Amino acid sequence: MPNPTILITGATGFVGGELLEALRGTGRVRVIVRDASRLSQTGDIDVVEGDLDDADAVAGALEGIETAYYLVHSMEAGDDGEFAQRDRELAETFVAAAGSAGTTRLVYLGGVQPEGDTSEHLESRNEVEKTLAAGDPDLVTLRASMVVGSGSDSFRTLAQIVERLPVLALPTWRSNRTQPIAVRDVVAALAAAPEVEPGAYNVAGPDEVSIEEMCDTIGDLLGKRPPSIPLPFSSSRLEGAAASTVADSGREVLEPLLGGMHDDLRVSANTLESVFGVKPTPFREAAEAALADRGEEQPQAA
Secondary structure, eight states: OOOOOEEEESTTSHHHHHHHHHHTTSSOEEEEESOGGGSSOOTTSEEEEOOTTOHHHHHHHTTTOSEEEEOOOOOOOOTTOHHHHHHHHHHHHHHHHHHHHTOOEEEEEEEOOOSSSOOHHHHHHHHHHHHHHTSSSEEEEEEESOEESTTOHHHHHHHHHHHHOSSEEEOGGGGOEEOOEEHHHHHHHHHHGGGSOSEEEEOOOSOOEEHHHHHHHHHHHHTOOOOEEEOSOOOHHHHHHHHTTTSSSOHHHHHHHHHHTTSOBOOSSOOTTTTTOOOOOOHHHHHHHHHHTTTTOOOOOO
16 A cells, blocks of 8 residues: 555544545545544555644654645534634644644635624634644645535534424524535545645535525425524524534534524635536535435434
């Protein structure tokens, strides 16, 4: 097997796992994971077990690597900002080790940067981007809003709320607009990222839709259209607690996710096709594929 020249972090996560499957069979891929048993198969990849806060493990994983994908972020709520601090510290450790190892390129999946104030979750994503950009390796950042796939916490939460609640009580963010992107499009762009010019690129689907319109489309695909009630306020703390009663994820994950819906996440220039050569998938088609991929999950009574 050739020596690995590509490192994927977050390979047991949603997007990282999809990217790993896309790059399997090349003999060039290494992953660093806490627990190798979480990988479905390892015969054609090089596996390093270790935590990203272990500088020695990270340095070993980066040895001989030309391109490293940084696909790690925390999803924990908290008033003290601990998850943001941890994300920043992990990025600092990683970019320093990459520079010492002679890695020439980092690829990061970040978030769309809205105008004005933003959620703590998106602010942390942007801070990680700045940390990685300050290092020696070239950086390619893909900035995306909601990634649509069966493993996406945000998409899965919307789908579960639509299918499990008899009435949708939609806060003021129901009218905020976004450009959701299919996970297959994100993976294709990530795979092409080693060949593009360094920089930050907005990648998005072709449809600009509100959160309420997304819920309507999901309801159509599920054959379930619960009536909605507009609420005159928004509170990510209350919304996270309420959503956790019907969604599979806990409040600590849902609170920052729903906080991100308080922003308009439209992009000024979608580079998915012009830079990465990927034709954007319409939201309805991406949502249909994501719902079909949910396997044996069955709707639960509210």
